[in-house]
Amino acid sequence: MKRRRHTAVAAAAVLALAALLPESALADARADARAGVRAGVRVGVRAAGVDPNTPAGVRPNGGSSHAALVFSDEFLGTSLDTAKWTAVDAKRRDGQYFDSWWKPSNVRVNPNPDSVNGGNLWISLSKLSGTEYATGEIESRGKFDFTYDTVEWRAQMPPNHDLFGALWMMPPGGINGVDGTARDGGEYDVIESTSASDTYGNTVHYDGYGADHKASAVSVNAPGLHSGYHTYTVEWRPDRIIYRYDGTVVRTITDPNLVSQVSLFPVISSESAEWAAGSIHDAPLDHRSNMYVDYIRVWQ
Template sequence: MSDRRIRVILPLFGLTCAALIAAPSAGAALVAAPAPESDSRSSLVDTKTPHNAKPLARGKVKALVFSDEFNGTSLDTSKWTARDWARSGTVPPDTWSYDPANVSLNGAGSLEIKVRNPAANTYTGGLIDSQGKFDFTHGTLEARIKVPPTNGHLGAVWLLPTGGLAPGGVYDGTARDGAEMDIVESNFKADQYSATLHWDSFNPPQHQQSGAVATAPGLHSGYHTVGLKWSATKLEFTYDGSVVRTVTDPKLISQVKEYPLLSHEILDQWADGSIHDEVFDSSSSFYVDYIRVWQ
């Protein structure tokens, strides 16, 4: 039988039963209520994440091992690094880069990743990742996101292998030794997005990929939850708890540690028309309400 005391609030005096037991007489001091139990979860789990938080996508999970609710005023650098990198693949004369100045918490409980046009033919976005701070093999990842209206915008939730796409410089022709797993790339104006795997290399001729377009009702209407259920034998990409892509080919399923990334960029090849006509303000930002990983 548990020794936890039953606490009943007496409406007249506002005293608990525990307090009354400890104070039989009017002149005796009342005993303070017990302190709440400490949070025994991993330090990589946000203390603001509810203890009963479960994935929208049903399935067996053992424990929450990583989360960020993006509250507060600054990025948690024990979990994330905001990158300052040039971005290849832009269409000349445009240049493009990831700029840490575009990454912030919006004060309303979300990560905001902006895109900017600071000078003619110059564009910046943002990327954060947990490389060297958190990685995992197999589990369920979910992120609640709000994607930008897409004219060249690409808001993304993805994973990269800790050891790279071709560990030891060996191109083995499979994703088993690591793959880029794009859980969402919001590269469509319609309510759909790309869910893609890349492996062996980002460059030809070694580069290989397997892509699919997920139907996502209401994607551009507000926040929605995207996810990946990753086991040794199956990948299930999910949208608001429903499976939108399934991969069972063993050659396409990573069996190594991978780490999460959150990013936003703008590229001509994704635009209907030109990104030069795009408006850059808070309405064109990519927002992440939370990210959580269970194993």
Template sequence: MSLVDPNTPKDARPLGLPDSDNLKLVFSDEFTTAELDTTKWTARDQDRGKGNSGLEWWYKSSNVRKATGNNALAIDVGKISDTVYSGGRIDSQGKFDFTFGTLECRMHIPPTIGHLAAAWLQSAVGLPEGPNVTARTGSEIDIIESFSTENQYAVTLHWGGYGQYHKQSSVTVAAPNLHNTWYHTLGLSWQSDKMLFTFDGNIIRTITDANLISQVREFPIFSNEVISFAQGDIRKAPLDASCTVYVDYVRIWQ
């Protein structure tokens, strides 16, 4: 079964990345169907824990929907109670993963008010733990985490698990008009010896340290996260469409 959306343009190539003419499209979703394509994606229901403020947050599948009158995926945020808020997440775990390739997505990044837009990869084998573990055995690869109220975002790698052995490498990059231009194109060229991250066709982070480059299968994730390190106060967010993350497409080549 092909995981390439027939609506993806035949000549689609990643923006701003060199040597892309020989790449083959292996996965794509243009989000034109009436419902989420569950052959590719799972929308999650998951308790995400509590932050320092005492607020609790969840992923709720009810926050994932097809955007009305628009060929895009919408991921909303909402309020469950005075102390419990919800975002949303889709991922392709168990349905599609890959080692090395180029991912490109086009997203609307709403203003950050205690929640953030994220596009990321997660290791299909999890994050092995230990004092000497490197990212080569699997990492979380954050293409974007829009943690800031300013026109900037984090490009981050996490490895070694999420406990005592957790390590990360993070760079905050400038992103002109991040929140006030409707769509932006974000990309990752992941090779065995190099990773290039792009914003609107410009390379904004390059990684060549071998110990930072995952060598295992990873799967894509898109989320709208209510989380403590996102700037602003979720209790002051309007919790309407102005807080929604929209994903116009995702395409992966190898």
């Protein structure tokens, strides 16, 4: 968010209080306003990208050095918020046994928070033909990106039928630059739930996807991964990236060559691939194959 806007809002808030407060209280208000501007907090007003349904004062699971909520989506509307997200329509990959697509029709929001998995983002599986399947992906490319913030998703992964849920981040300019580092932007796969066990992949891809491609990957132990909802949190600082699963630190990157110094945007996807666990031919074409996302929130 632009700091000029923060400053203008803070100033307006102090002026409004001036006529109502004694001088001592007004001095405190001015101090609070200055502190809020330094922290990136808009005094008395939520940041424009914050969902009004996000509870006030929420913090990342496990804590964070970032305090100001600047973006969120609770997925409580009747449709996807296109001011924040684009649903991708593209062929994902060709396979030996089946081909896969991302289709906007496989992305929807259930508006009823009182129903099972209601008030959430739903990404479904569908069959386009005998050898073609579709899932979905949403991204905030060109609509919201951030630098050195904390992002948290609460999500339920799809079942293991050649399906996997992915929560990730990408730089707006892609990762085509080749300099031997991810400092100019990397693909940060926070989770790819490709295993049938309670583990998932956490990977940084950089230097493109061709001959110069490099990756740093770990396997994360994730108790209960395939049962219910879990939180996936990334605290990104200029000198490190801290990953948490349900509030517990599962990976910390301190290698300066792996810490992006350019902005990233969040991505949510359900994907199908022959190298993931299970068989897509066993997958039910109904809610049982869905990926569900309860919320995404970003603090700075």
